Amino acid sequence: MDEALRIQQLRKQLETYAREYYIQDAPTVTDQEYDRLMHELEDLEAGHPELADPNSPTQRVIGAILPGFEKYTHARRMLSLGDIFSREELEEFVARVRKEFPGASFVAECKYDGLAMALHYEDGRFVRAVTRGDGLTGEVVTANVRTIRSVPMYIDAPGHVEVRGEVYMPKVSFERLNEVQTTLHLPLFANPRNAAAGSIRNLDTSVAASRNLEIFLYWYQNALEHGINTQARALEAMHAMGFPVNMDFAVCDTVDELWAFIEKTREKRSSLPYEIDGVVIKVNSLEQEEALGLNAKTPRYAIAYKYPAQEVQTRLDDIFLTIGRTGVATPNAVLTPVRVAGTLVSAASLHNEDLIRDRDLRIGDTVIIRKAGDIIPEVIASVKEQRDGTQVPYVFPDTCPVCGSELIRLPEEADHFCTNPDCPAQVLGSLIHFVSREAMNIDGLGEKKVCQLHEAHLLDTIQDIYHLAEKREEILALHGWSDKGFDKLLA
Ligand SMILES: [Zn+2]
Structure with missing residues (x-):
């Protein structure tokens, strides 16, 4: 057989096997057979440097240091959706659409908490991945996206195909990553979204490769031109082409049906393997979608229902100590009051000196607050990008703020104690x-x-x-x- 042809054949075959293994969790070949084909491909590629392809399965896991990210202007703007927070607003959205299209139906899908991404294919080959950026122009992050196992490098579709979706870090990968950060005494990541974004925007591609990122596709650009006329069919078509698509979506005709999907998703949210922050509702008909078009900044054909924020940013105004019954000195954060998951938060326990150091919290920092178990507020990280030089690292006091006696920290202990029993x-x-x-x-x-x-x-x-x-x-x-x-x- 023609060696060039065999190379093409092996690349496609190995990708199919990898997909079966990593995505469908249903391998059809043994590991030995997979390795044998991989070696055959490596040998053939070594003899044909002119046929080198960065998309080849032999190249996807190899790290490289990039000089920087190029800019790319989106053919069609990549907008974020308008947010709504109540059933009333959902009713208003449906009414607005029905005013123009009385028979309109809708598709409800999970809203992933990740990093929006456009994937481009030319004649079946993956050629480019672009971040949303400001909506008009994004960054080309092809090399990092290539390390995401579930992104197909070859698809069965001629011409130019663009699909869009969300890169995310599964919860389990996020926890493992922060365990490693802890062991290495490196700052922890605030949430999977920040960790995913940091990985995709890292110039060392081995970082993204090590982070176990995933992607869900939910948008088929110019689907009408491909003979697809609804969002539901677009999702099915992308799924059939080998893209990771969350098939747990619903086509709904009434507000009640949409609300039922929102409630059902809210209930299973915490048990999903990935973070979601709401539900996206789109007009199902793609012709209606085009006709509805855009407002100044957001689409008119879709909206995002957001669950109450469990994580928000605010300012760490100060840190003060309280002395407990046993003499333990506990540092507490004074926060610029902010609403988290429905209640106003203005203070949070920081537990001990190590936590403040591990999370690199400085007075004056913008910090991320989360409600642990939706009840107790927790300061999970500082936002270092927002530092302006006025932030001050916290020095743990050496005297009790109540009685002035010495505070001591015993070796092997995380807590400081007031040494005065009559404090x-x-x-x-x-x-x-x-x-x-x-x-x-x-x-x-x-x-x-x-x-x-x-x-x-x-x-x-x-x-x-x-x-x-x-x-x-x-x-x-x-x-x-x-x-x-x-x-x-x-x-
Ligand atoms: Zn004291």
Whole structure:
């Protein structure tokens, strides 16, 4: 057989096998057979340098240092969608579309939290990958995208084909990456999206290759010209061409059906292997889509329903220490108040000195806040790109802010302790603990009342609790106490 032809054949065959292995998880050949064909291809390519192709399976995992990223102007603007947050806004969107197309149906798909990407093919060969950039012009990141196993290098389609989608880092890869960062004492990545973006924009292609990135395609450019007239068929066509497409989408005729998809997706969101931040709703008919066109900045034919933000950015205004019942000094972040997952957050525990160092948090930094388990706010990272030189690294104090005694950190311990056993903060902390539900569960003596009595010097030790009856008059003189309430406490 013609060696040039055999090279082409092997490249396609090996890609099919790789797809079966990595994407479909259903290999049809043994590892030995795969390796044998790979070696055959390597040998043939070595004899034919004129046929070298960076898309070849032999080349995809080899790292290289790029000089920089070229710019590329998108043939059709790559816009982000307008966001909505409520069912009412969804109803408004559907009504707007139905005003022009009364019979319009819609497609609902997951909205991935990654990096938008356009893939270009010429006569079946992968030639280019471009980031969204500012929507008009993006960066050419072909070499890094080539390292993503699920991106096909060869497709069965003539002429120019452009598909768009989202590069993302699976949750499990993200966790593994941060474990490695921890071991190497490197700063942690804030979330999978930042990690994916950092990998794609790294000039060393071996970095992207090591990060286990994935892609979902959801947009077939000029699908009408390819004889496809709905978004649902476009998704199916891309899937059939070998692109990774999330086939868990729904064609919906009513707001109720769209809302049901949004609710169903919300429920399974945390168990998905990738991060999503909402649901995209598009007009199904591609002719209607073209007719609806664009607003100034966003498409009119699609909208993104966003789940309440679980992660937001704000400013780390200061760090202050609190001293606990056992004398542990805990650093806390003072934050410019910000809404996260429905509530206002203005402070968060930073736990200990190591956490502040590992996450490289400096006073004045823009930081990323997340609600852990959607309840407790957590400062997960600083946004280093937003530093302007005024940020100040935090120096852990060496004295207790309450009593002025020395703070010490024992070897092998993460916490600092106040060394003074009579430290008022420790005394008050232990009093609050004593009356709390977990300990004595004393009715009518909550944290506020303990603080009040402590400040009035009526309650300095745990023994004092049993002598409160002797201080009846002084206590009743304080704000918020009545005879009835006091009797109840004594009981
Ligand atoms: Zn102290």
